Amino acid sequence: MELPRIVSVDDHVIEPAHLFETWLPAKYRDRGPRSLTAGIGELEYVGGAYRVTMDPDGPPTDWWVYEGLRFPYKRVIAAVGFSRDEMTLEGITREQMRRGCWDPKARLADMDLGHVEASLCFPTFPRFCGQTFAEARDKEVALACVRAYNDWMVEEWCGDSGGRLIPLCLIPLWDVELAVAEIRRNAARGVRAVTFSELPTYLGLPSIHSGYWDPFFAACEETGTVVCMHIGSSSQMPAASPDAPPAVQATLSFNNAMASMSDFLFSGVLVRFPHLKLAYSEGQMGWVPYALERADDVWREHRAWGGVRDLIPEPPSTYYYRQIYCCFFRDKHGIDSLDTVGRDNATFETDYPHVDSTWPHTKEVALDHVRGLDEETVHKLMRGNAIRMLGLDLDLDLAFDPDLDKPGS
Known part of the structure; x- marks a missing residue:
């Protein structure tokens, strides 16, 4: 089989050390994020959250320092090039990472090695939907940081890639009108994807049921901007026992995506905004068939008391098939259920450079x-x-590049 060149809808970027020094206006730089290298202490995993400190005697690690935050890069988020047994929670410097983690030209070369034509990359230091800036005290600087990140994303990370690196922008989560303005500012320069929280109430923000986010959804619908929600974009991952090892959290990682999709299906948002597109990133898809079956059963059997009789006029699965995309990279159960998942609703990802990444074996996987x-x-x-979801200007029919796919390339 000749495998078409892949468009990956979920990868990640490690921000270069110069990002805010270069793109943040000068008047904010002394209050904005600073990059430095320092030792790291022992990392603890307690109740589903990581605790880490700086230690001058610890292994050298690249950090971001911003207000009271100390954010280290760890091997698991820059794991490509390491063996499975080396993909740990230890600190790492950019010099120790594979260069494609943070350098766009090197990333394009690694994409070629991985049979990938185009890639949509989520942030790391800002966290998956910009929670870092939403939690900051000084919102004037935080807004400048959101805009600086987006400028870097569009103009530097994606700028010289010939459309192969696809811009994914942030919004100021703390103010919906500012969010609308940022959607329009970026759409005017061709951006068609924004990252958002799968469960905003977990961030202390209004729920999607409240109507608060409707101007944001309206702007996304109007501009054709896809709302991309990554697992963990609610600042917490599903957990079981408080003392369970991280492997439990990793196994349950799809749960928030399933909860978020149920939220949207019964919210009326997809009824009010019939052209809005949602994308669930890194959530896999094997859970989708039962979630849809249960949602439709609840709609049929329980709508009179369930609060959705007058809100959701059609079975919830109607809106999924019309407006929602899922993605996968290792999910054979999802493939076996593809007729229910939806052959028009499933997309592929490589998760470069995280520990789950299929690189450099993406084509084989x-x-x-x-x-x-x-x-x-x-x-x-x-x-x-x-390509259809993101409105990409790529050759829809491109299937085979003899220079990249020949043996030994």
Whole structure:
């Protein structure tokens, strides 16, 4: 099988040390994020959260320092190039990382090695939907940081990539009108994706049921901006026992995506904004069939008392198939359930450079999943659905690059 060149809808970028020094206006730089290298102390994992301190005698680590925050880069988020046993929670410097983590030209080269044509990258230091800036005390500086990050994302990270690096921007989560303005500012320069929290109430923000976010959703619908929600974008991952090891959290990582999708299906948001597009990133898709079945059953059997009789006029799955995209990279159960997941709703990701990443074996992993599917479906999963979702100016029919796919390349 000739596998189409992949459009990955979920990868990550490690921010370069010069980002805010270069892109933040000079008057804010002394109050904005600073990059430094310092030792790291022992990392603790307590109740689903990490605790870490600086230690002058600890291993050298690259940090961001911002207000009272000390944010270290760890191997698990810059894991490509390490063996599985080396992908730990230890600190890491950019010099120790594979250069493609933070350098756009090196990233393009690694994408070629991974059979990837285009990539949408989530932030690291700002966290998955910009929580770092939403939690800051000085909101004037925080707003400048959001805009500086977006300027860097559009003009530097993606600027010289020929459309292969796809811009994904932040919003100031603390003010919906400022968020609308940022959506419009970025849409005017071709941005068609924004990152948002899967469960904003977990961040102390209004829920999607409140109507507060409707101007944001309206602006996204009007500009064709996809609302991308990454697992963990609610600043917490599902956990079981407080003393459970991180492996439990990793196993349950899809749970917040499932909760978020149920929230949206019964919120009326997709009814009021029928052209709004939602994308769930790194949530996999094997859970989708039952979630839809249960939502439709609840709508049929329980709508009179369940608060949605007059809010949701059609079965909830109607809105999923019309407006929601999921993604996968290792999910054979999801592939087996593809007719229910939706052949037009599933997209592929590589998760570069995280510990879950399929790189550099992305092509082999993808082929192992799609072998036996018809050519049209394979094309949709690997690139077609992502191109349609994001409105990308890419060749929809590109399937094979002889220079990149020849043996030994």
